[in-house]
Amino acid sequence: MKISVILFEGFELLDVFGPVELLSFVEGWEIEYLALVPGPVRSSQSARVVAEKSLAEVEETDMLLVPGGRGTRGLVEDDAFLTRLRQLGENARWVASVCTGSALLAAAGLLEGHRATSNKRAFNWATSFGSDVTWLSRARWVHSGNRWTSSGISAGIDMAAAFIRHLRGEGEAERICQIAEITVRTDSLDDPFAVDTRASSPASAMSSS
Helix, strand or coil, rough: CCCECCCCCCHHHHHHHHHHHHCCCCCCEEEEECCCCEEEEEEEECCCCCEEHHHCCEEEEEEECCCCCCCHHHCCCHHHHHHHHHHHHHHCEEEEEECCCHHHHCCCCCCCCCCEEEEECHHHHCCCCCCEEECCCCEEEEEECCCCEEEECCHHHHHHHHHHHHHHHHHHHHHHHHCCCCCCCCCCCCCCCCCCCCHHHCCCCCEEE
């Protein structure tokens, strides 16, 4: 399975490499990095990551992963970026986001008819995009159809583990968490950072196929 990670100036480093750390341990899963222009892309933490390909070079992917970060603020108004993101997302088997990456998905029209979540500190801003999105403020991550969205920054790691569990089973997810020596939340509602517990019910954040 090919996993395509979108990079942009000001992306959040852990949004990318938290999930990638776990996803890269699954045999047969390959990670590639895309950007508007190939080459080094600077994160919010000033680390530069090399994007091997441009968004225009890739027609389809199995999984599209979109991080958040300060750079999302400008990209929600970038029509060229949103158009290409929409095209890739529509052709992907799975579409996932971490943190305010869900704002980009919503702005691109990729969350219409789905449930989703986002970073708590930017929740009001992120949820202003999309016309038919059910936003959940109490959720570590949300699985809705073939869409996966997670809350702020480190929540992407919990989402990645849940995604592996969904596709490869509990044993594989546990094996990878053992390799990484990490304990993850397995209940999407186990969200100690929730800002409004009235926004969702236990049934609303459960996975759906």
